[in-house]
Amino acid sequence: MSTSLDDNFATPPSALVEDGQTFYENHLRATLEPNHFGEFVAIEPTASRYFIGQTATAALGAAHDAMPEGRFYLTRIGRNVAHKIGGHGARIR
Numbered sequence: 791m792s793t794s795l796d797d798n799f800a801t802p803p804s805a806l807v808e809d810g811q812t813f814y815e816n817h818l819r820a821t822l823e824p825n826h827f828g829e830f831v832a833i834e835p836t837a838s839r840y841f842i843g844q845t846a847t848a849a850l851g852a853a854h855d856a857m858p859e860g861r862f863y864l865t866r867i868g869r870n871v872a873h874k875i876g877g878h879g880a881r882i883r
């Protein structure tokens with residue numbers, strides 16, 4: 791018997807991402823970007839709650855402390871992605 795990641799959660803991960811992005815765009819972007827650009831935000835879209843941190847770990851830690859059973863969408867304020875892979879150290883020399 792095989793199971794998918796979606797089977798283990800009430801809300802599938804793809805729905806969490808979609809809901810988190812929508813919540814950020816509709817409710818947080820204009821408020822957070824002027825004063826928190828480059829920081830991280832962990833969003834629990836179902837509860838309409840969010841947690842800001844200087845690092846991804848800080849934002850997710852605050853979110854988990856407040857909502858231990860929650861599932862969170864993480865993004866970097868004012869950026870298209872929270873993290874990127876690659877860069878100077880990944881170039882072939």
